[in-house]
Amino acid sequence: MIDHLRTISVEFFWLFGALVVLLGVASGVAALLSRRPANEKQAVSRVNLTERINAWWVMVGILAVAFLTGPTMTLILFALASFFALREFITLTPSRPGDRLPLSLAFFLVLPLQFVLIGTARYGVFSIFIPVYAFLLLPSIAALRSDIDDFLSRSAKQQWGLMVTVYCLSHAPALLMLEIPGQAGRSALLLFYLLLVVQMSDVMQYVFGKLFGRTKIAPVVSPSKTVEGFVGGGLAATAIGSAMYWITPFTWVESAAISAVIVLMGFLGGLTLSAVKRSLGAKDWGVMIEGHGGMLDRTDSICFAAPVFFHIVRFFYT
């Protein structure tokens, strides 16, 4: 572990320090706000704010531990996040007795194996494992159970869940395995960059939406997403991302473009998974994280942004 600590670049500690200060300020402001008198609606959004900030503290704490203790811990952490996200997905997805074995295999074989494969850094293997092999074999096992009711729809939903919650999400820790010339020991910063831009984009869109939101983009799918929120929040997050170019192998222009792609993919992830969630008859994926709904409510944007960001870095910078 000590050896691992030496490989972490100094910027990393600066970044965490800055985040802690930022969150400290946010907590302070929230505490001051909660002392002032409020009507019911304000009180509710203040509680919501405090809960969001507290959840951020927990996320930053967990990330700090994962980064400081090395890639294996980070992989385990993301595997757990995938596990909880898949659990939420399957909970909302109707299944029949014939799905039990393929579902158990998805959780206890496919999911861990995907993260082990990521750990081996063999792109040619981990990039086809779920889209090809899980895709072919899990429905085959279900078919052996001779239960044809809704068979296609059941198999399709399970594969969709695996693709989003395991395959796509696993591309975030896969960033740690990239070897970028002249950037030895700095791949954790790329993961940090991705998470920062995605989360800032979520937060800024929430803030801009609350302040200026008027024109709803897709009222039925996601009533809180507005044009003003998306444009304002997206631009703010892109600005933050491009200002962080110095922790990445990108120039600041590239960093701005890449941040914009992350913002767009994150937005599409939130929108699409909201549509999936509502088609399954739910408002939140779960109740795991106080103030944030479920794990999948928090990771929907990362699920869509991670593979695209991974490919950009892998194709153009390694």
Place this chain on the structure above:
Amino acid sequence: MMRPSSALLVGVVKLLVGAYARWIGTAPGPAQRIYFANHTSHMDTLAIWSSLPRGLRAHTRPIAARDYWGTGLRKYIATRGFGAVLIDRARENAGVDPLEPLRVALRQGDSLIIFPEGTRGSTALPARFRSGLFRLATEFPAVELIPVYLDTLHRSLPKGALLPVPVVCTVRFGAPVVLAGGESKETFLDRARQAVVALADPNSNPGAAS
């Protein structure tokens, strides 16, 4: 202070099925209670027990069938892990009332978790209740009877399944069911069962079960 075996058990249950408590008709508290629930899975006992606040677990004891939980590793989990009260479903010793260990626990002041159907069913909604709940209600009028509904464990680990499927389970606690003066066994048991069934509706509101 929790025993390490209990903490590990609760951790595994929460990892697999979440076991999130929803206190719909009552609040968690130190009052002596009998929680009675629908029974579809070997995980039911553990899920209810894990969903309780930590402080209540030490004095809340699930009832477990000796023929399943009485030997080997399961016995260790049942007795050391969650302090189960083991009962004989098979009535091996004729003449001994199988409810006797429950009375002993109730007289000690412990709360109990029971499954009045007596056995696991294959559907989420419970079958007819057996008479044990009525007898305990008659003998211990001061103990609160809390209906509990487990919503997804028939998907996680149904009868006959070996591997669990991780599916989030919410544990819904309803308003106490009180045995009315002169109420017949059949009426009471049916009403108690209805109180569990009413909790199956995810939008069930406080008082709906009473």
